[in-house]
Amino acid sequence: MEYTIGKLAKLAGLTTRTLRYYDQIDLLNPSKTADNGYRIYTKRDVDRLQQILFFRVLKISPEVIRGILDYPDYDALSVLETHRAALREQREQLEEILENVEKTIAKMKGEYQMTDQEKFKGLKEKLLEENQEKYGKELMEKYGEKQLKKANERFSSLTQEEFEKAEKLSEAFTEALKGAAACGDPACAEAREACSIHREWLALYWGKSGLTPVTHLNLADMYCSDARFAENMEALAEGRAEFFRKALILYYDL
Missing domain, CATH: 1.10.490.50 (Antibiotic binding domain of TipA-like multidrug resistance regulators)
Structure with a gap:
């Protein structure tokens, strides 16, 4: 099946502006161009867009994604398995935070006695993740992986x-x-x-x-x-x- 830019944008939940930007930076180029100049996307393009959005969920920049997908030895199956592991980890973390919220609500209603340790369940990991995302590269370069890992564990x-x-x-x-x-x-x-x-x-x-x-x-x-x-x-x-x-x-x- 083939898609115009408008139909593909609707299918993927994106804007046509985003798809044009992806084309501009060579992240997702349409396989065909119609006689009237319209972009035409094929099944191969749809599959690539799916891969792109998997990476975007993990907050990886479009420029980095392009380098990954265009790498000669890119293994889609291996990458998907890595995605799955990362998403499962995120799900576990969100479930811990949700459990924390539910217990806090129950505590406020007088239905549950919450320990001090439970109040921070799931939240430390979230703070670490945000800190790693924001400063991880610079901290790694400055202090090294061993020191950074030790600090995170601490x-x-x-x-x-x-x-x-x-x-x-x-x-x-x-x-x-x-x-x-x-x-x-x-x-x-x-x-x-x-x-x-x-x-x-x-x-x-x-x-x-x-x-x-x-x-x-x-x-x-x-x-x-x-x-x-x-x-x-x-x-x-x-x-x-x-x-x-x-x-x-x-x-x-x-």
């Missing part, structure tokens, strides 16, 4: 008390950094306090063995070089990330 094992402590330390760090910036000197006592609090906060996630002056300063460098990492500091005042980096160098006497 985060997953945090107790509620440690979560609450991390929140309090985060708030304390914000206030301390404000005071240090008001002082204006990265060597002042307020700046040293901010560095100490930040170190204690980071140790909760990385573990004391994974936190060294060098790894701590590497993170401060990322705060300055990548705006996504610095967004919380820069929201307080422009230049706050660079001020903290200078304070950290003095704190460790590097």
Whole structure:
């Protein structure tokens, strides 16, 4: 069966604009062009579009998808099996979050006694996934797979008390950094306090063995070089990330 761009868009639940964009970037080119210039898509194109949308569900960019699908040794069956495993993992995670929501509702109605551990079931994994998606590449390059895996495992094992402590330390760090910036000197006592609090906060996630002056300063460098990492500091005042980096160098006497 053959499809015009409008019919294929309707079949796949996309817009014709999306299909034109896919054609423009050579992700999905129609196999035929009618005499009137209309794009005509064949069964082969439909199958490729299905593969594309499988990847898009996993939030992979169109440019990366194109490279994967056009790879000479691309194995559709193997990729689908990988997709299946990833989707099953997502389903399990969503089921855990749904169970958490249902128990929370029951707790609010007085029908269920919820433990503190249950309150965070499924949520840690979601936070890790979002962090990996947003910062994973940069963190992997900076710290390596082993250190990143260790940090993720540490985060997953945090107790509620440690979560609450991390929140309090985060708030304390914000206030301390404000005071240090008001002082204006990265060597002042307020700046040293901010560095100490930040170190204690980071140790909760990385573990004391994974936190060294060098790894701590590497993170401060990322705060300055990548705006996504610095967004919380820069929201307080422009230049706050660079001020903290200078304070950290003095704190460790590097």
